[in-house]
Amino acid sequence: xxxxxxxxxxxxLAVEAEEQAALQLKAAxxxxxxxxxxxxxxxxxxxxxxxxxxxxxxxxxxxxxYQQFHRFVRQVDDxxxxxxxxxxxxxKQRGYRQQHWLxxxxxxxxxxxxxxxxxxQAEAKAAKQEQKLIDEFASQHFFRRKLKH
Numbered sequence: 001x002x003x004x005x006x007x008x009x010x011x012x013l014a015v016e017a018e019e020q021a022a023l024q025l026k027a028a029x030x031x032x033x034x035x036x037x038x039x040x041x042x043x044x045x046x047x048x049x050x051x052x053x054x055x056x057x058x059x060x061x062x063x064x065x066y067q068q069f070h071r072f073v074r075q076v077d078d079x080x081x082x083x084x085x086x087x088x089x090x091x092k093q094r095g096y097r098q099q100h101w102l103x104x105x106x107x108x109x110x111x112x113x114x115x116x117x118x119x120x121q122a123e124a125k126a127a128k129q130e131q132k133l134i135d136e137f138a139s140q141h142f143f144r145r146k147l148k149h
């Protein structure tokens with residue numbers, strides 16, 4: 001019985017590594033999307049707040065209300081700035097995870113190609129041996145017939 005090829009073990013490990021990298025990529029994509037949704041919510045909140053101020057245009061508003069409004073908008077703008085940085089970091093992590101997954105995928109494909117090449121070589125060797133046996137049988141048959149006549 002033929003000894004199992006160690007490349008099959010390498011392939012199994014490569015497939016597992018690729019699957020793990022794919023899970024990490026999916027998690028990073030989901031985290032990135034979650035962070036972007038939070039950013040969008042903050043931007044919409046700021047826009048709604050600005051619309052409220054626009055709706056009060058023409059009405060008399062106190063200076064303290066106006067100061068509070070601007071202080072609050074500044075705080076929302078700061079939060080948006082922080083969230084932009086968080087989104088950028090999440091997107092960077094997603095990019096790293098995608099690159100990692102692509103590397104694992106490439107490694108798996110390389111091992112598969114090696115196994116395929118070995119299988120083709122084994123087939124060619126077996127076919128060559130079979131042809132050699134057929135040729136040997138034919139020549140023996142030819143000589144036996146020649147000896148009989």
